[in-house]
Amino acid sequence: MATTAAPADRGAPELAAPRSPRRRTKPGTAKARSNFELHAWVFMRISGLLLFFLVLGHLVIMNVLDGGVQRVNFGFVAGRWASPFWRTWDLVMLLLAELHGTNGLRTVINDYAERAQTRFWLKMLLYTSAFLVVTLGTLVIFTFDPDL
Amino acid sequence: MPKAPAGTLYRGREGMWSWVAHRITGVLVFFFLFAHVLDTALVRVSPSSYNEVIEVYKSPIVNLLEVGLVAAVLFHALNGIRIILIDFWESGPKYQKQMLYIELVLFVVLLVPAAYRMLQHTAETLFGNAT
Numbered sequence: 001m002a003t004t005a006a007p008a009d010r011g012a013p014e015l016a017a018p019r020s021p022r023r024r025t026k027p028g029t030a031k032a033r034s035n036f037e038l039h040a041w042v043f044m045r046i047s048g049l050l051l052f053f054l055v056l057g058h059l060v061i062m063n064v065l066d067g068g069v070q071r072v073n074f075g076f077v078a079g080r081w082a083s084p085f086w087r088t089w090d091l092v093m094l095l096l097a098e099l100h101g102t103n104g105l106r107t108v109i110n111d112y113a114e115r116a117q118t119r120f121w122l123k124m125l126l127y128t129s130a131f132l133v134v135t136l137g138t139l140v141i142f143t144f145d146p147d148l
Numbered sequence: 149m150p151k152a153p154a155g156t157l158y159r160g161r162e163g164m165w166s167w168v169a170h171r172i173t174g175v176l177v178f179f180f181l182f183a184h185v186l187d188t189a190l191v192r193v194s195p196s197s198y199n200e201v202i203e204v205y206k207s208p209i210v211n212l213l214e215v216g217l218v219a220a221v222l223f224h225a226l227n228g229i230r231i232i233l234i235d236f237w238e239s240g241p242k243y244q245k246q247m248l249y250i251e252l253v254l255f256v257v258l259l260v261p262a263a264y265r266m267l268q269h270t271a272e273t274l275f276g277n278a279t
């Protein structure tokens with residue numbers, strides 16, 4: 001990709017001597033190397049495994065069993081959320097799905113948005129929407145009022 | 149991007165198409181999740197506004213779209229398990245192609261009965277109950 005090549009008008013990029021030890025940090029900075037990408041990779045697999053049961057279970061319960069979506073209404077939600085089990089299920093599913101999806105979209109943005117500015121703003125938009133979805137969803141599950 | 153030489157093992161074969169489908173379904177489901185959290189949040193507004201928006205899901209066209217969404221999630225979920233097996237099972241990379249075909253069989257076997265149940269009500273209201 002074009003991002004690593006030095007622009008022609010600035011001359012050739014500086015290359016380290018062959019076999020010199022790999023530098024993880026920029027010369028002159030003391031910042032420790034981060035394992036963020038590794039952790040994100042592991043998180044995608046752990047959350048994916050959990051979501052397999054949470055999301056497919058959710059789809060079967062809401063859309064397939066016992067009349068499917070035709071029986072869903074406010075009363076149905078009130079009945080389900082009377083139980084801490086289903087509130088916990090929905091909360092864990094919401095948080096994992098939103099984080100898993102956000103990290104997935106971060107990868108997609110990094111792959112296709114080539115300009116640094118575009119990447120930056122798309123990610124800001126992504127993180128803002130993720131924050132809104134997590135906050136709103138969590139609030140709704142915790143403050144649900146069946147007698148509304 | 150550099151041009152790939154003709155006849156690579158990866159390009160245009162099972163590995164590539166399953167990756168394309170995994171990416172498309174993941175992004176699609178992510179956008180749906182955004183809308184779905186907003187519509188569910190209406191339970192905090194009033195029972196009638198929630199019921200109204202859920203009625204949309206029960207309408208024939210959206211019901212059909214919902215089957216498409218379930219298909220997307222099911223593919224992504226099964227293929228995600230395949231990815232995890234490729235990464236962690238020692239013979240995973242060797243059998244990635246076979247696992248994809250098993251996955252596609254499972255996809256059809258699970259999706260058909262689910263779609264049948266999901267569309268039953270819509271089919272009955274549109275075409276009348278045959279019995």
Ligand code: HEM
Binds near residue numbers: 102107
């Ligand atoms: C149902 C169970 C699920 C499983 C087993 C699963 C599994 C996975 C795995 C293993 C990856 C990592 C791919 C990689 O690192 O190369 C991934 C990527 C991704 N997932 Fe999921 N996932 C699931 C549900 C979801 C949901 C609910 C969403 C949306 C909110 C989602 C959106 C994404 C996206 C956008 C990517 C990035 C795709 C890419 O980089 O090409 N996934 N998934």
